[in-house]
Amino acid sequence: MKKNRLDENHRPERRTFLKAAAGFMGSTLLGGLPFRSFAQAAALAPADRCFVFVYFNGGWDQLLAFDPKDPDEFTADRAAETRILPGYNLIGDSRFSSIPLRPDISGKGRSNIDFGPAVGRLADHFDLMTVVRGINMNTLGHEVGYRYFLTGKMPIGSAARGSSTATEIVGQMKPRVPISNIAFNVESYNDRYPGYANALRVSRKDDLLLTLKPNSQVLDSEIEKQLVDFRGQPINCEQAAYGARGVGTTYQNSRDQMQQVMTQQLESSFRFELNNDDMAAVRQRYGLDQSGRYDNEAGRAAMVGTALKKGIAQCVTINLTGGLDTHFGTQLTHASNQRRGFDALASLVDDLRASQHPSGGTFMDHTTIMVFSEFSRTPLINSSGGRDHHISNSCMVMGAGVKHNYVFGKSGDIGMAPGTFDLRTGAANPNGENILPEHVIATVLASAGLDYSITRVEPLRPILA
Numbered sequence: 001m002k003k004n005r006l007d008e009n010h011r012p013e014r015r016t017f018l019k020a021a022a023g024f025m026g027s028t029l030l031g032g033l034p035f036r037s038f039a040q041a042a043a044l045a046p047a048d049r050c051f052v053f054v055y056f057n058g059g060w061d062q063l064l065a066f067d068p069k070d071p072d073e074f075t076a077d078r079a080a081e082t083r084i085l086p087g088y089n090l091i092g093d094s095r096f097s098s099i100p101l102r103p104d105i106s107g108k109g110r111s112n113i114d115f116g117p118a119v120g121r122l123a124d125h126f127d128l129m130t131v132v133r134g135i136n137m138n139t140l141g142h143e144v145g146y147r148y149f150l151t152g153k154m155p156i157g158s159a160a161r162g163s164s165t166a167t168e169i170v171g172q173m174k175p176r177v178p179i180s181n182i183a184f185n186v187e188s189y190n191d192r193y194p195g196y197a198n199a200l201r202v203s204r205k206d207d208l209l210l211t212l213k214p215n216s217q218v219l220d221s222e223i224e225k226q227l228v229d230f231r232g233q234p235i236n237c238e239q240a241a242y243g244a245r246g247v248g249t250t251y252q253n254s255r256d257q258m259q260q261v262m263t264q265q266l267e268s269s270f271r272f273e274l275n276n277d278d279m280a281a282v283r284q285r286y287g288l289d290q291s292g293r294y295d296n297e298a299g300r301a302a303m304v305g306t307a308l309k310k311g312i313a314q315c316v317t318i319n320l321t322g323g324l325d326t327h328f329g330t331q332l333t334h335a336s337n338q339r340r341g342f343d344a345l346a347s348l349v350d351d352l353r354a355s356q357h358p359s360g361g362t363f364m365d366h367t368t369i370m371v372f373s374e375f376s377r378t379p380l381i382n383s384s385g386g387r388d389h390h391i392s393n394s395c396m397v398m399g400a401g402v403k404h405n406y407v408f409g410k411s412g413d414i415g416m417a418p419g420t421f422d423l424r425t426g427a428a429n430p431n432g433e434n435i436l437p438e439h440v441i442a443t444v445l446a447s448a449g450l451d452y453s454i455t456r457v458e459p460l461r462p463i464l465a
Contacts, residue, residue: 044311047175048359049400049448050367052304052348053150053166053317055186056341058324059142061334061377061387063087064118065342066131066394067411068100069379083415084379088117090331095339112405118338122346125353127405128364129398130463134409134419136434137375140389142325145374149395150317151189152441152455162454164188164199165370165441166315171197172450175314178266182208182307184300185319192454199317204295205270205303212267269310270303282306286347297321297344305351309363320344324373329385334377345371349398364399370444371396372437379416392418395440401447403463409435426462435460 063069063086074084088098096117103123104110111126138154139145147160155161163171170181171193181188181199188199202208268274272282273292286302288294294302297320307313321341326334352363359366372395377387392411398404408426410419420432423439438455445452446459 044178045176046309046311046357046359046363046366047173047177047180047314048366049173049314050308050363051166051169051315051444051448052308052367052369053315054341054345054369054371055146055149055317055319056324056338056371056373057319057322058326058373059145059375059377059389060324060338060373061118062116062392062394062411062416063377063379064116064335064338066113066116066119066396067133067376067416068114068116069416070100071098079380082413084413085381087331087381090381090385091117091335093332093335096335109405113407118335119342120339120346122342122349125346125349125398128349129396129404130402130406130408131394131396132408132435132440132460132463133394134411134417134421134435135393135395135440136418136436137391137393138436140375140391142374145393147187149372149374149437149440150187152438160187160189161191163190163192163197164317165444166199166317167193167197168445168454169315169448169450173314173448177314178312179307180314182313182316184208184303184316186317188317199315205299206295208303209267209270212270266310266312269306269312272299272302285351286344297340298347301344301348305348308352308367309355327382327384327386327388331381331385334387345369352399366400368397368399368401368444368447370440371398372440376416390416392416397440397444397447397463401465402443403465406463408460408463423458423460424462426460 069084069086071086071088074082074086076085079085088096098117100114100116101119101123102111102114103126105124108127111123113126113129113131115123137145137148139148141158143158144155147155147158150164151160151162152165153161164183166181166183167188167190174196179200181197183199183201185203188201190198200211202211272279272288272294273290282288282302283290286298288298288302300318300320304316304318307316321337321344323337324334349364349369352367355363357363357366373393376390376393378390382388394411409421410428411417412419418434420429420434421427422429422432423435436457438457439460442452442455442457443459443463445455447464452459
């Protein structure tokens with residue numbers, strides 16, 4: 001399996017492409033043609049179909065998010081029976097409701113989805129959402145659950161199997177955008193496609209700026225000269241193995257891509273601190289100041305919106321917020337950490353709903369967003385006042401290709417156990433099947449008319465629009 005890695009993101013000029021191109025070459029050094037479609041793009045144009053995969057890092061408390069429970073029914077005196085304690089009264093902050101939320105908005109109607117207190121104003125976009133509940137993660141390990149949801153395949157031990165869903169999408173669609181696949185502080189995998197499907201991995205926005213901005217430093221190395229000369233030398237068996245689809249070809253394509261990126265001056269699109277009308281509008285939309293320090297949830301969301309709207313990327317997978325791996329007396333901490341992520345996501349959805357897509361409709365009409373965490377927290381509070389790891393989970397999918405204002409699945413009323421369903425209809429069935437992450441991934445692929453056979457399951461068809 002080829003696993004993308006985060007390389008040094010140096011910035012090339014003329015003969016200094018090798019190090020900067022490494023960000024695009026990723027792990028394709030020994031195979032693939034990275035970003036082949038990019039060279040065909042004459043000008044920036046948004047992809048007709050975009051995807052955002054939003055990761056909440058650490059295992060969220062789904063009682064606070066997409067699978068809340070009524071505290072009047074699941075009371076403390078029944079906790080020994082139900083093994084569920086919402087604990088909303090323990091948050092102790094007036095910003096958070098003490099009951100689940102079900103928005104009723106003029107022009108949209110009433111939500112069919114109940115939301116936990118942490119979701120906040122993102123709940124106002126219920127008319128774009130499907131919530132999936134009662135997912136069986138089959139793991140309580142952070143790395144396993146995280147990689148399971150990224151790929152739709154249960155890892156072998158803790159090692160990921162298969163390609164990331166974003167890689168699968170780009171591999172099939174071959175979009176004509178400069179950086180088709182961005183992985184923002186998340187892992188990315190490619191086990192079946194040439195290098196054009198690889199993600200550009202960055203840990204923060206500054207890494208992206210370093211990758212996209214040229215400088216005047218010249219690479220003092222013979223390696224580039226040898227790579228360029230390699231194409232003109234006689235090819236023996238060893239050179240064919242490492243050159244025909246390896247270092248020589250990969251380097252040449254990556255260098256061509258970097259040349260195009262430098263010419264387009266894409267780096268300036270993410271300079272939200274600049275004193276001009278466009279960046280002032282971005283700052284206002286996402287609640288940013290002019291400090292230039294945007295390594296926070298709002299800044300990350302602004303980066304996603306910019307990448308999609310400017311036609312720079314088709315797929316973005318982003319670690320939006322963290323601080324959720326909390327086992328101690330942290331009801332307020334956990335709620336606050338989730339709220340920061342959901343508020344930033346709400347700003348992104350606001351932006352995409354308000355922005356017209358050149359193909360018609362809004363960007364949200366052309367975008368599918370999936371929001372997930374590696375597992376959830378126990379529905380009972382532990383002896384330290386916190387919550388531990390729980391095997392059942394929930395997620396949210398919204399936007400293009402999926403049903404809106406809809407709930408699929410249900411967690412149990414005892415211990416929030418994963419449910420069993422007739423997956424063809426969504427009806428609860430004691431002899432049915434569990435909902436698994438691969439069902440969600442198959443559904444996302446099917447929502448865009450893509451081949452989902454790699455998941456080895458059928459999509460959740462009641463969710464498809």
